[in-house]
Each structure stands twice: as structure tokens, then as C-alpha cells.
Amino acid sequence: MTLNVNDLQTPALILDSGALEANLATMATLLPGERCRPHVKAHKTTSLARRQSAHGHLGFTCATPLEVIGMANAGLGHDLLLANESVDPVRLAAMALLVEQEKARITIALDSIETVNAAADAGLREALIDVEVGLPRCGVPPEGAGAIADAARTRGVSVRGVMGYEGHVVGLASHDDRTRLTEEAMALLLRAHGDVGGEIISAGGTGTYAINTWANEIQAGSYALMDTAYSALELPFVQALKVIATVVSVSPKGWAVCDVGLKSLGMDHGNPMVDGADVFFCSDEHTTILPHEGSPLKVGDRVMVTPAHIDPTVAYHDKMHLTEAGGDSIIETWAVDLRGW
Amino acid sequence: MTLNVNDLQTPALILDSGALEANLATMATLLPGERCRPHVKAHKTTSLARRQSAHGHLGFTCATPLEVIGMANAGLGHDLLLANESVDPVRLAAMALLVEQEKARITIALDSIETVNAAADAGLREALIDVEVGLPRCGVPPEGAGAIADAARTRGVSVRGVMGYEGHVVGLASHDDRTRLTEEAMALLLRAHGDVGGEIISAGGTGTYAINTWANEIQAGSYALMDTAYSALELPFVQALKVIATVVSVSPKGWAVCDVGLKSLGMDHGNPMVDGADVFFCSDEHTTILPHEGSPLKVGDRVMVTPAHIDPTVAYHDKMHLTEAGGDSIIETWAVDLRGW
Structure with a gap:
């Protein structure tokens, strides 16, 4: 049975193998x-x-x-x-x-x-x-x-x-x-x-x-996974790592809440970005988001969260899941085994 | 043999048992x-x-x-x-x-x-x-x-x-x-x-x-350990948790660098405070500090770092060390055993 990203418990690090391999191949060619x-x-x-x-x-x-x-x-x-x-x-x-x-x-x-x-x-x-x-x-x-x-x-x-x-x-x-x-x-x-x-x-x-x-x-380290700050620099590397989160609450007042927060994101570069929504604020285990017009969310939906700073984000997690290139199937799960000092 | 905080590998969470017990006793009396x-x-x-x-x-x-x-x-x-x-x-x-x-x-x-x-x-x-x-x-x-x-x-x-x-x-x-x-x-x-x-x-x-x-x-959660933001509110609780760090580099230009950084501090409330120094900036594994006049630092010195936000700080560490009240002896080491989701 193939595990899909939507089967994962959240929050969880998701690494697109296509983006990763492209970044690694590009660097290996250039340097x-x-x-x-x-x-x-x-x-x-x-x-x-x-x-x-x-x-x-x-x-x-x-x-x-x-x-x-x-x-x-x-x-x-x-x-x-x-x-x-x-x-x-x-x-x-x-x-x-x-x-x-x-x-x-x-x-x-x-x-x-x-x-x-x-x-x-x-x-x-x-x-x-x-x-x-x-x-x-x-x-x-x-x-x-x-x-x-x-x-x-x-x-x-x-x-x-x-x-x-x-x-x-x-x-x-x-x-x-x-x-x-x-x-x-x-x-x-x-x-x-x-x-x-x-x-x-x-x-x-x-x-x-x-x-x-x-x-x-x-x-060079960030080239492998990239993050929001580096992505603004017109480098030949793409963002490969996101955090998958689950919507746990939706308010009739227009916001939704997903289960990624200050303990699953490095925050020194500011708030993360969320596909299909604006980020309102982060709490310990939550991010309150404002879904874009035409992208309503319901409880149980998954959202992909792009951390503003990858390095301290990864340090909060004990594993990352590698997906097939551009797809949702998990092909490997890697231990984040170099945490600590 | 008694272990002293200065024997610990750094960065490490240090919990003053006197401050902790005072906070717990105060809350248990009030509520x-x-x-x-x-x-x-x-x-x-x-x-x-x-x-x-x-x-x-x-x-x-x-x-x-x-x-x-x-x-x-x-x-x-x-x-x-x-x-x-x-x-x-x-x-x-x-x-x-x-x-x-x-x-x-x-x-x-x-x-x-x-x-x-x-x-x-x-x-x-x-x-x-x-x-x-x-x-x-x-x-x-x-x-x-x-x-x-x-x-x-x-x-x-x-x-x-x-x-x-x-x-x-x-x-x-x-x-x-x-x-x-x-x-x-x-x-x-x-x-x-x-x-x-x-x-x-x-x-x-x-x-x-x-x-x-x-x-x-x-x-209530923060009352036990407190942090910088709550300490500004005139509450009857005191800061009980700090991070001990080691000075690893001192520049003739006046700054020093200690081994606590973005991967050992929650940063959403901003920079930590360091006893005897002003904080310049934090990197992944470093904080650059400006020692106060009369408080010079040398390589190998220990400094105590007060995180701006305790909750996401603790979530980076796998243990905390409890010291005797107001002293430097380690009396217990506790696993931070509730990390993750």
C-alpha cells in the first residue's frame, strides 16, 4: 500500500523529491x-x-x-x-x-x-x-x-x-x-x-x-531545501520542503485554523506562507489563516505551509517524508537524525 | 560528586528549583x-x-x-x-x-x-x-x-x-x-x-x-517557568528557566559569541536577553552579544540566556537541569518528554 501525504499525521515535513533532486543536480553541475x-x-x-x-x-x-x-x-x-x-x-x-x-x-x-x-x-x-x-x-x-x-x-x-x-x-x-x-x-x-x-x-x-x-x-546548505528568503534572490534552486498541516477549526467569521505553529516552524524570519490563504498569526500549535476567495477550507482539509526559515523549522521535527516528484505518494521517510549539539 | 551547571554541555536548559517552587506554591495558594x-x-x-x-x-x-x-x-x-x-x-x-x-x-x-x-x-x-x-x-x-x-x-x-x-x-x-x-x-x-x-x-x-x-x-501554564513577556505584567511569578551557553569566540572589536541560537531558542517574541551583555543578533547556533562595560568575557566563560518565549524554547530541548535554589549545583535532570504531537 502506498502512503499518501494526506494519510500522514500532522504537522509533518514534506520534501518533494523532484525539487530536491533538481536542486542537488544543479549544484553538482555548477560546483x-x-x-x-x-x-x-x-x-x-x-x-x-x-x-x-x-x-x-x-x-x-x-x-x-x-x-x-x-x-x-x-x-x-x-x-x-x-x-x-x-x-x-x-x-x-x-x-x-x-x-x-x-x-x-x-x-x-x-x-x-x-x-x-x-x-x-x-x-x-x-x-x-x-x-x-x-x-x-x-x-x-x-x-x-x-x-x-x-x-x-x-x-x-x-x-x-x-x-x-x-x-x-x-x-x-x-x-x-x-x-x-x-x-x-x-x-x-x-x-x-x-x-x-x-x-x-x-x-x-x-x-x-x-x-x-x-x-x-x-x-552552501540552504540550496538543497531552500526557503522563502533565499527564494527571493533569483537563484536556480526551488523550495523543496513544506510542512503539511490539518485544518482543525473553521470560523463562520472567515478564518480557519491549522495545526502548525511556533513549535513546528522557525519564526525568526517571520510568519510562514500557506498555499491558498493569507497567514494571520501563529500560536504554539496553531496558525490562523484567511482562505483566499474561492478557496474555502473545511475541517479536516490539508494545507501546505512554507516556513520562512527552513533550518530552525527542521530542528523541531524528528523526521521528513519524501514524496514522488510533484506527487502525493510518500516514497521514503527520513529521520532528522542530526538534531542537537 | 555534585554536578555543577558549569560542567554541563551547552546549550542547556537550567531551571532554578527555588524559583520553580515559589511559582508553584504561589499558584497553589492563589488558585x-x-x-x-x-x-x-x-x-x-x-x-x-x-x-x-x-x-x-x-x-x-x-x-x-x-x-x-x-x-x-x-x-x-x-x-x-x-x-x-x-x-x-x-x-x-x-x-x-x-x-x-x-x-x-x-x-x-x-x-x-x-x-x-x-x-x-x-x-x-x-x-x-x-x-x-x-x-x-x-x-x-x-x-x-x-x-x-x-x-x-x-x-x-x-x-x-x-x-x-x-x-x-x-x-x-x-x-x-x-x-x-x-x-x-x-x-x-x-x-x-x-x-x-x-x-x-x-x-x-x-x-x-x-x-x-x-x-x-x-x-495557566507559563506561571511555572515564566518568560520575558509575562515578566513585564507585575505577576507574582518569577523567571525560573534560562539557557546556559558557552562563549566560543571573543572579538577584539568588542563582541563575543555564545553557543545558543535559533535552534535552541523560540524566536517569535524576538531576541533573548543575556545577563551582563546586550544581544546583537542570533544565528542558527550562535548569539552575538556586546558585553557590558566592566563585564568582559573570555572564551570558555558561561553566560545565562533568558529566552523571550519559553514554550517554543523548551520544545527544542530534550532535557532540563534543575539546580538547587539560587545555586549552581544540579540536583535533578528531567526529560522534556512531551515534545511532538
Whole structure:
């Protein structure tokens, strides 16, 4: 018996396999193999990472030690980059053990003496120097990168190169602004690379994957599933993930209520969109919607909800359902198995 | 060996047992026993519900079937109200089975013929009629409540009374506005109750727990843990839950970065607050903060983060750590075991 999306308990993540495969194939053509190091934080799902691997990307980017460990244990440990700082001795040691057991090659981002010492103490042996290129977040200023690299090498940590995320640029609406500011950011990264050395210059995201020709690998994550903000940027990727919800109440005053809410949607980018309706507001387990003229809803109807921000949406769910291309049949159900830290 | 909060892996939920007990004791004094039906959606933790039960509240409010089922299986099924509509036959049947097995008394909210039929078909036998009292969400308009009650009774479902949530009122800053609008909302609920009958008039929340003297039970949830929005309302409850984070990067330009972000915080009420720092912005796994003058941070330091909205924050975490009153020692760790639907 084939399971249909309308048989699913709601709320549930629905991934269109046609859209997913189109996104993965497009990226694999544009940035083949090692030119793209897909970021798993966007989907937190080893089954999806395995698809990306089948498209030729053997290296992956992770945001948390748990993502690294989960990828290694799923047999996807060919070349994992923790593009984040950690001073957690237990998690660092767990990653070092996976390297020792030859389950994974693991490279960690370092941006301070403290992170160098924590990685070295735990036995991790490969790193990138994380350089701040304009986003006020992690990363050593470019002029300090060489000293961190020296400190790492002194502690026996091999430095494979640099990374720097132009996160202040990836979402800009204007292509010209994105291009100009990416060039400025990458000039900072290349300056740091001159002092650091190594073969890797890792940067970028879905919004700058085509613009950023200075980095030799792009840490794009959102391209696989996409979301509303990125969809406004005229990128060659389509929205592949939605949340299916059930209408549980319809008011004679004109609104309807479906069973998706603040605990099944990332809300930092604002309200979701709902096919055939305007969104009024979200509560913990509800979204109140105003059905469009000619699209009345009744209790029990299903609606498809497009989250404004995919990454924190996926992190609320323990599975996602893959549908046949453009259809309603469920062909696979994947565990969202990289949640947590 | 005593575990200290600074030994915990981060991000992690930290619950001050002194603040929690004060909140629970205050509510148990003000609205003792059946006058308060604590809402578990705010904490999703049966261990915490057990504390509420020890304070004399034996009935509980739930927002999802999973919360009902989890409470019943935890031995807390004395009188569970699913204050929400469901037309999911599998989940409704799972709840009916718990009733049949005498593991729980379960009452469900009904606001339409469809929800009446779904509950009756599944074998559920007790209900409240959910009345819309001004919040544009679930609930039948007051003038339709009697008909839904009749339909339920015709299908063999016993109607215990009415519920109506003045969710448009609970967060208003002005006590006078809250009082006036609660009275208006409860006039609608009492009108419906006149048509429906039954002994229960269930309404209210933490923001109106003292104001709403028309309902005979209050569905307050947030009072146990509180959050930033409710803390502005001069209620006799204190913030008991924070997220502990580790500083992973410090910039010479003045900012620091800690490891709490969009995947460990509910963001619909905006940015969190951080003790000793201003919050600049949140990313998936980071919050960039500006330490206050005289409160410099270094890599490895711990910071306490107060989420703007507790409910969707808790839903990202699988456990919470209970500290001794006002101290740093962990005395218990509780599973957040009611997540999901």
C-alpha cells in the first residue's frame, strides 16, 4: 500500500523529491565535487547528505559536534569540517576518537588560542583558521590569522587553510551589492590565507555560491531545501520542503485554523506562507489563516505551509517524508537524525 | 560528586528549583486544587507536572494528543483536558484506549460537527465545548455552542461544560484593559455555558489567572517557568528557566559569541536577553552579544540566556537541569518528554 501525504499525521515535513533532486543536480553541475562542501545544518538529515554525496560532494560542513559525529557514524565521514568553534572537551574528544578509529577525517575551525588548545588537548589534528570577514560573529580578524595558525602548528595541529563566512552578504537582495561585498570579504580572507597557508579557502553560502570565485570551496546548505528568503534572490534552486498541516477549526467569521505553529516552524524570519490563504498569526500549535476567495477550507482539509526559515523549522521535527516528484505518494521517510549539539 | 551547571554541555536548559517552587506554591495558594488546571504545553515535562500535582493540581491541560498520552503513561492521567481540536483518528483512538484501560480520564475540546464526529468515532466519551471569546482561533461562536453540545450528546459524548481562551487579553500591559476585556470575553463564555450546561467553565491563562473570576478553572501554564513577556505584567511569578551557553569566540572589536541560537531558542517574541551583555543578533547556533562595560568575557566563560518565549524554547530541548535554589549545583535532570504531537 502506498502512503499518501494526506494519510500522514500532522504537522509533518514534506520534501518533494523532484525539487530536491533538481536542486542537488544543479549544484553538482555548477560546483561539482570538492567545489561545494554542503552544510548539513540546513537539513540535519544523514539520508539527505547521502544523496548529496551521491552527487559527488564527499566533504561536508557541520555546525555542531553532534552533526559531525552523526555524519561519521552514518558512514559519511570522508572529510567533515566543523565550521564552528568549540571548547567542549567531551565533544572534542568524541570527534578525536572517530578520527583515531578512522571513521572520519575531521577538521575544526579555530579562531583563538583557547580553541587551539582545546582542540589540541582533545587530540584533534586538523584545522582551518576561521577568519572574520565582515560578519560580526566567530573568526579572528585577518591580521591575527597567521598567529593562530602558528599556535596550532606548534601544538601539532595541521592547518589545512582558512575559512571565512560572508554571512552579512549572502542574503542581500541586490546581486551587485552581493558581488561587491563578497569581493571585499574575500580580499580579507585571501590576505589571511597568505599568512596561514594550506590548500583550502572555504567560504560562501547559497546566496553567494556563484559569486564567490575567490574561495575554492563553498559551504552552501540552504540550496538543497531552500526557503522563502533565499527564494527571493533569483537563484536556480526551488523550495523543496513544506510542512503539511490539518485544518482543525473553521470560523463562520472567515478564518480557519491549522495545526502548525511556533513549535513546528522557525519564526525568526517571520510568519510562514500557506498555499491558498493569507497567514494571520501563529500560536504554539496553531496558525490562523484567511482562505483566499474561492478557496474555502473545511475541517479536516490539508494545507501546505512554507516556513520562512527552513533550518530552525527542521530542528523541531524528528523526521521528513519524501514524496514522488510533484506527487502525493510518500516514497521514503527520513529521520532528522542530526538534531542537537 | 555534585554536578555543577558549569560542567554541563551547552546549550542547556537550567531551571532554578527555588524559583520553580515559589511559582508553584504561589499558584497553589492563589488558585488551589481544581481552581487551576496547569497547562503542560509550557514545559512539556512530566517530572515538572508531577511537582504541580504535588501542589494539589490533579487535573492538567494539554495542547497535543502526545502531551495527553505522555501524561497518562506517566501516571498523571487523573483528569486530562486536550484543550485543542483534533480530527486525527489514530491519535484520538490512542487516547480513547487509555480511557478504556483506565489509565486516564480524558476530555477533549469540540467546536464543530466534524470534531464531534471524530471524537465519537474514536470512542472518546467526554468533552468541553470550545467557545470563541474574542481570540481569532479555535472555538465555536457562543450562539453555536448549544448545537455542538447537543450533537456531542447525541453521539454519546458527555459534555462537561465549556472552555474559552481569552488569548487576546492575557498579554495586555494594562491591568485595567485585561480586566475589562476578560469580563467581556467571559460574558460570551457564560452565555454559551447557559446553552451547553455542565459543571466546568474553563478559561484563562497566566496573565488573567487572578482577574478571571468567571471561569471555575484556569488553564495557566507559563506561571511555572515564566518568560520575558509575562515578566513585564507585575505577576507574582518569577523567571525560573534560562539557557546556559558557552562563549566560543571573543572579538577584539568588542563582541563575543555564545553557543545558543535559533535552534535552541523560540524566536517569535524576538531576541533573548543575556545577563551582563546586550544581544546583537542570533544565528542558527550562535548569539552575538556586546558585553557590558566592566563585564568582559573570555572564551570558555558561561553566560545565562533568558529566552523571550519559553514554550517554543523548551520544545527544542530534550532535557532540563534543575539546580538547587539560587545555586549552581544540579540536583535533578528531567526529560522534556512531551515534545511532538
